[in-house]
Amino acid sequence: MQEDVRPESMERITTPELAEAFIEEQLKALREQIGDKKVLLALSGGVDSSVVAALLIKAIGKQLVCVHVNHGLLRKGEPEQVIQVFRNEMQANLIYVDATDRFLDLLAGVTDPEQKRKIIGKEFIEVFAEEARKLEDIRFLAQGTIYPDILESKAGIKAHHNVGGLPEDLDFELVEPVKLLYKDEVRVVGKALGLPDNMVYRQPFPGPGLGVRCPGAITRDRLEAVRESDAILREEFAKAGLAGKVWQYFTVVPDFKSTGIKDGKRTFDWPCIIRAINTIDVVEVTPEYLPQDLIETLVRRITTEVSGINRVLVDYTPKPPATVEYE
Ligand code: XMP
Numbered sequence: 001m002q003e004d005v006r007p008e009s010m011e012r013i014t015t016p017e018l019a020e021a022f023i024e025e026q027l028k029a030l031r032e033q034i035g036d037k038k039v040l041l042a043l044s045g046g047v048d049s050s051v052v053a054a055l056l057i058k059a060i061g062k063q064l065v066c067v068h069v070n071h072g073l074l075r076k077g078e079p080e081q082v083i084q085v086f087r088n089e090m091q092a093n094l095i096y097v098d099a100t101d102r103f104l105d106l107l108a109g110v111t112d113p114e115q116k117r118k119i120i121g122k123e124f125i126e127v128f129a130e131e132a133r134k135l136e137d138i139r140f141l142a143q144g145t146i147y148p149d150i151l152e153s154k155a156g157i158k159a160h161h162n163v164g165g166l167p168e169d170l171d172f173e174l175v176e177p178v179k180l181l182y183k184d185e186v187r188v189v190g191k192a193l194g195l196p197d198n199m200v201y202r203q204p205f206p207g208p209g210l211g212v213r214c215p216g217a218i219t220r221d222r223l224e225a226v227r228e229s230d231a232i233l234r235e236e237f238a239k240a241g242l243a244g245k246v247w248q249y250f251t252v253v254p255d256f257k258s259t260g261i262k263d264g265k266r267t268f269d270w271p272c273i274i275r276a277i278n279t280i281d282v283v284e285v286t287p288e289y290l291p292q293d294l295i296e297t298l299v300r301r302i303t304t305e306v307s308g309i310n311r312v313l314v315d316y317t318p319k320p321p322a323t324v325e326y327e
Contacts, residue, residue: 049144097131146179
């Protein structure tokens, strides 16, 4: 088992060559640690768990069992990409669980942001634990813990268990192959492992997903408006060359309606808020001011292509006083 302290002598992984050396070293260590036993991994499709999955697929192939839980709050195309990359291309042993109805039924009518987060976190563990119990002979649990998680957990800021606390009957040994790496190093390793750019360089995405961008009680139609407008925003940011440059960008559809007009008829629909920010440490955040033509394209596309939206607003508030997310 690796220690939890990054040695002073450890070189920062900044090049493909250094990433290759790290990968070779880890493959050897993982095979030694795991032997012929089975490993379970909650694969969200985020950078950290994806890199851990790719490493383990290389090291132990089908001894790895990945579980991808779709809580219904993922972005457009995300579950499909996880299945395409890991099951179809990398031939991983991947269990896909579409738990959308379970999550949305539990969240129906729940308006309190903390309560929403709790429900999502608790149910995620529940669904994952159910899948884990169906499997036999699992010895290890792999996690995409990275070095900042360890530092924060040591400083008492947050618990670093990515899968939260699993129930006691699921007593696995941990496998954490990227736990001494910083985020930028994880990306270099991911690239060297052949993961697609939009997975390796993707923007941060909160665990409760689009749920925090559908403020108040989540309804399926408003959630769909968040998902569709977010997909348009990402597409237009990519076209404008902003995709790898802006730290985080997304849409929010708040729970109020305003009057509009379409085809000569009155409408009463939601607004869609665009938020694009830059930051170094997420403690302080500055808005990204968008080019006028991009705003015009977004207004036109979102109001014509997304059902239930008749108005587009841009949020240029820094943090503080506003947080990044709306809940
Ligand atoms: P706030 O809204 O606190 O967001 O200014 C700062 C950064 O954290 C992300 N965020 C979360 N990430 N689980 C996560 O994994 C969460 O519950 C959560 N809430 C916010 C947010 O997207 C932003 O990058």
